[in-house]
Amino acid sequence: MAGVTATPRGWVRRRLLLGAGQVAAVPVLVFVLTEALPGDAAVVAAGDDPDPARIAALRAALRLDRPAVERFADWAGELTHGELGRSLVGGRPVADHLTEALAPTLLLAALTLTLLVPAAVGLGLLAARREGGALDRAVSTVTLAVYAVPEFALGVLLTAVFALRLGWLPPTAVGGIGRQPAALVLPVVVLLARPVCSTARLVRAGLLDAMAAPYAVHALRCGVPPNRVRLGHALPNALAPVVQHLARTAEWLLCGVIVAEALFVVPGLGTVLLDAVAARDVPVVQGLAVLFGTVTVLLNLAADLAARRLAPRTEVAV
Amino acid sequence: ACSAPGGTAAADRAPAAATPRRGGRLRALFAGGGADETLDPHRVNLFADAARAKALHDKLADWGPDLAAVPRLATGWEPGPGLDVWTVRLREAAFHDGRPVTAADVLYSYRRIADPKRAFRARASLEPIDLAASRAPDPRTVEFRLNRPCAEFPNILAAFGAYIVPEGTEDFRAPVGSGPFSFVSFEPGRALLLRRFDGYWDGAPHVDELEILAAAEESARANALLAGQAEYAHELAPATARAHASGGRIGIVRLRNSAMQGFVMKTDRPPFDDPRVRQAFFHLVDRQELVDGALSGAGEIGNDLFGKGSQYYPAGLPQRTRDLDRARALLREAGAEGLRITLDTSPVAAGLVEAAGILKDQAARAGLTIEVRVGSKDTYWKDILDGGVLASFRSGAMPIESHISQRLLSTSTTNATHWRRPDFDDLYTQAQSTADPVARTALYERMQRRLFEEGGLLVWGFADWIVGHAPRLRGVAADAPANTLDWARFDKVWLA
Amino acid sequence: MSGPELAAVDGLRVRVGARVLVDGVSLRVLPGRVTALVGPSGSGKTTTALALLGAYPEGARVSGTVSLAGAGGAPIGHVPQHPGTVLNPARRVGVLLRDLARVHGGGPEAVRRALRDAELSEVDGLLRRYPHQLSGGQQQRLVLAQALLTGARVIVADEPTTGQDPATAHRLAALFRRLAARGTGLLLLSHDLALVRESADEVVLLADGRAVRTGPPDEVLCAPARPELPPVRPALRVRPVMVPTQAAPVRLDVTGLTARHPGGAVVLREVGLSLRAGECLALTGRTGSGKTTLGRCLAGLHPRHEGTVLLDGEPLPRSVRRRGRQRLAAVQYVFQDARSAFADHRPVLDQVARAAVRLRGRTPPAAAAEAAALLAELGLDPAKAARPPGGLSGGELQRAALARSLIVGPAVLVCDEITAGLDADTRASILAHLADRRDRAGLALLFVSHDPAAVDALADRVATLADGRLHPASAAHPFGRQGAAPPG
Amino acid sequence: MRRYALGLALVAVPLLLALGGPLLVGGPEPRGVSFTAGGGHWLGTDFAGRDVLRQVLLGGRPVVLVAVAATVLGYALALPLALAAALTGRSWVEELLLRPLDVLIAVPALLLVLLVATAVEPGPAGLAVLVGVAAVPDIARVAHAAAVAAASRPVVEALRLHGESWWRIAFGQVARTIRRTLAADAGTRLVGALYLVATAAFLGVGVGPDTADWAVMVDRNRAGLFLQPWAVVVPALLVAGLSTGTNLLFDAALARPGGRAPGAGRRTPGAAA
């Protein structure tokens, strides 16, 4: 046997095991990177008053005067007890930070993804109807042009029109989403804009290949209606890369929508991350690293499972 | 010298302040500090922290528009003959829970700030006080003993972060203070909700509720204000102010002289150890171009001295203008023609990087090559304290005395220009032991002339701090540089 | 019996560039009748049939008329020559079938009936498998089942029995008759004259794109007409079967070979065989019995196996990846589905020549010349081979695939159903070529085939795969036509 | 040729500007007030009071160079990796190649660039490398997902059996089969690289935040969008033209001749040919 795992269940088990290793590797990597950054929490906390004595006192107070390895070991030791430690800056438990920021992030991500998939697939289908046709070119050009507009520019534009000029929507979620759920509309649209375009491009590319494949032609000949062939026969074959892209998008939505969060005042995980890195708040950064590591591993596993299902032939690769 | 004049700022307000209306919730937007924010008033760092702290708490004194101390919880102060013992009388005030504010609270608060283990920012300001020896002869009197004479002792009472909290307070999750508003709820990084404190000694606020909201992004603050999601937005960009100044949708208040903008030259390192090179730089900059380009025109030009508009500022000195011939001649004399210099900068505050780019172009006209190095904004101040030779610099408003003591003495802890001159130190010590204000003013002028001639700080401008507010929000003070008493003061404004 | 025609082609002419693929062919499909389209490889059968389906080669210029008036707008059932490519790799067999059933208004019962008709019902767990988990013959029958499910009144079956053992082929012939009896019109394209005789009502003989003769099978197939369709010449048997080859060294020695498919299904159990230089072992067995799997094991394409395979006494690495050039060249395999073994975008000739460049160190021009010569020897015009695979007929591709393996000068060659889609002439010339290699160069052949004539002509020994084990075939019934072999 | 027209037209302006722009400008001029229109500046002034037209002329080259270099580099690293993983039969090799990338993926790209760039302070070339490397896990995943199906086709087995070299199998067959997907991904990634550079610049790493660079301009001038839109609109249009045009050219180059899916042909041939 050439080491090819036979059963999907065995494969999933092994991937989960590997995943645990990866989740462990992420904080190590992040710790090394944050340590490599100039300055530490004491220096940052001192800000524009960098009195050396004060920095030293801060360092002692934050127990930053110990070697990096020791600090990491302490943190890891706490983690094994399910403790994520406390923030260096405010002293609050890291878990509080994460749970607070997770809610808006999850909400945004879930909304965006539920709209993203149908929109991207729909646009991709539309463009792939006739390659090089007027519709294809129109869809391609428009999506590409939208894709080239950075989030903040789009955000500023949409806010100016729909919130400030027309007054239909609140421009920000300042004070919390709970007060004004409509404030989610603009950030979701901004978050959607670019992934929709890139995903639709991938859908289109895969569909064009799949629709040209003999099995699609055969299905058409067997009298399967064209739309059904597109959706039921060609699409699954086009989806493997799309699913990977979606997983990456989901991950981006969960871990790093910094611009949209800032623009619309939705303090989610991206903001917490950026703040924590800026403040060299290592425990918070580490807590996020664990969270992101877990999210990534699970999402990637899901995507790989889906991709395997969509390209089942791979299991017999020589 | 006893109680400084000025009184409460209400007197200085515009006539529109005539008929305040009671009630309503005021939502104020600040650039927040994220999920790590705490309500510990001694830990203040950001403007948002300061705004929250001053709504909940009081200091013994605060700064007036000219950065002179104005009594707050203190009714007045009396120096001893050697200027090293000061007696401070407290006014009759109460905390939100009804307890009176006493001398014990004051001593507790100051000792907490000065605790070396905590490394609070205000600790350096309280350093002249010998807190172990200070005492409270009666509940309404505090007798401060100082380590050395200090004519500007009231500045200490107004220091950034020197708030008075009830004795024994350690938990600030639901803080109790003596400020105009009392605590209701707090979500770090998002919102702080406060209620009017009817027992406030300076008169209860007009608004029922105050909510301090956080929005880090400037455009978000502007948008929220424009759309009526807030009534007050702190720190708007000059471009935003210009775009909306005339629309009538929002009111724009420019707080002049709020931030000094400049460059620091290390006076002990080549090429800037040669005063002629420093002077050449003083002469080669076009200050208006810097104000226009880096501050979008929202500010005024500087004259290489800190604290324009504040007490002791030598307004009589001639305004420097660009003189390229003079600069070139000075460089030639110093043998520094065609020099290559690295300029450190960082996007740590608005305009810094832009100013660096402009200085680069301006220096090129004098034959100098400047290389701009953009550093990490998180550690910038520490990096330039001892590193490099030339760096962008900015500072919020503070009394000139504080500026000198913190940055320009041999013993100063944040002396970014490395300006260490024993004779200069002597002048400062002399000023601190001079009780006569006129003589002291003269001493300050001598120090500043010296800096004007050969100091290491090139002050090219003073940025306006731009505050936006809803048209129905009235009574926002216009002549209050950031961090002074009337800045971000919400007990005297009202919703029409 | 014959009503109004269901479909008709009239004066069809298909040209690509200067080449005329089909030249004035007319035929009609009548209800209740099986029309067979026969002719040598490359004579235009597939092109004609595809025209009926509305598909033409790329860049073709077409004239003539195709009328489907009688089909009533229903789809035409199609069993293409290369079934592997028309099965969606991402969908399970069950889904593929149920989907069609739903479109055409049938339920699970219809699926079951179609499977039974297409001789597929015995394969266990079939509905949950993916197409690539089926053998070549099973794929072909699956496509046939799809065609049945459409309820089409016209079915075009292009070489529907190439992958089937004689017993199954026989039952399929019966199926075609049954279908015809229900009023369906069939167009059958085949080289299998036995099948044609068994099932066709009318035969159209094509040669070089022209219909040279039309009529009932007995007339058309027996009349001596050009081109002839002679039976395999006995002259091919260069040596008497009994000549002992004991003297020749053992090339390939397989012991205890057990092969599995993912999921653990054991296909081969403890198979052992040995092949001497200059020896040909024919391998037969019911469709799905594991012949291809065995061939792929030897070729290193199915590493999921245990047991030892010795080449000249040395163990052969299980995976093709770990075989050096020499060993790759020594053991070659000719794919059952020639179409999918060629890259779409490159000329077939280049792909054949490339094998010689890689495995025999020839310079590209020398390899190209050699490839052209070899193809010509196998009866394939090198000019045709200069096209990408899409431009070749099924039989032409099969020969190109054989050439691609022969050009590297293998010591052991596994041929997987290489004669199935060929007319008798071509088949004869290929067999002659292989026999020649066997005798002159000592080529050891493992000849997987359902074709008794070919086996007769070439093999020294015959073995049958059944139940995952290798049985020496009885001389009398090597193919188990009477159903002696267990179902596959 | 006609199908290339739109793409070419869109790509021509930004490319010509990027190539020729720097030749058309003189030395730096004194600055005006930021975000003003008119006053001798055709496109007004930018956030630092500079002439926008001049910045536009100067700003194309770095965009094109850095973004293209980063994308090309990302692909040069990721594609062999993805193909190797797809082509290896051993699942542990596949895991060995791909799983470490998941660790990188878990660190958001911007953060990665931020962290590394702050630690090592790269120049423009270094930044291109960094942005390219940051994109590797993403590209590798998409390419791998597309490649596994292509790599398990019988034709790949046949190529192996006939001793074809790994490179030819990987690039000549597998990559070629999935070229559309790769092109679709690469085309959009270009834009991503571009704005990652810009965002990094704004956060103080890589190129200076006042560099003449279209992407940086879009980012830095947004504060003045309502005072002086050209400083944002013109570079944004150029970037959009560049990316849209490139992608449309890809599309046109990969389009099947005739531009129709096979099988969609006419059912009944006309009488004439």
Ligand SMILES: Nc1ncnc2c1ncn2[C@@H]1O[C@H](COP(=O)(O)OP(=O)(O)OP(=O)(O)O)[C@@H](O)[C@H]1O
């Ligand atoms: N990837 C796979 N997974 C599971 N089962 C498979 C797979 N491939 C083939 N099989 C099964 O293994 C058996 C042997 O298949 P193989 O292709 O070797 O048959 P064969 O003898 O060559 O048949 P044919 O004459 O139809 O070509 C068949 O029953 C087939 O369904």
Ligand SMILES: Nc1ncnc2c1ncn2[C@@H]1O[C@H](COP(=O)(O)OP(=O)(O)OP(=O)(O)O)[C@@H](O)[C@H]1O
């Ligand atoms: N696109 C094309 N361009 C040029 N010639 C082609 C093209 N497609 C097929 N041909 C040629 O047309 C001829 C007829 O091909 P066709 O597939 O119809 O043959 P066939 O009768 O089905 O043969 P087989 O029995 O081998 O399947 C072949 O010689 C083939 O090489």
Ligand SMILES: [Mg+2]
């Ligand atoms: Mg054919």
Ligand SMILES: [Mg+2]
């Ligand atoms: Mg087989």
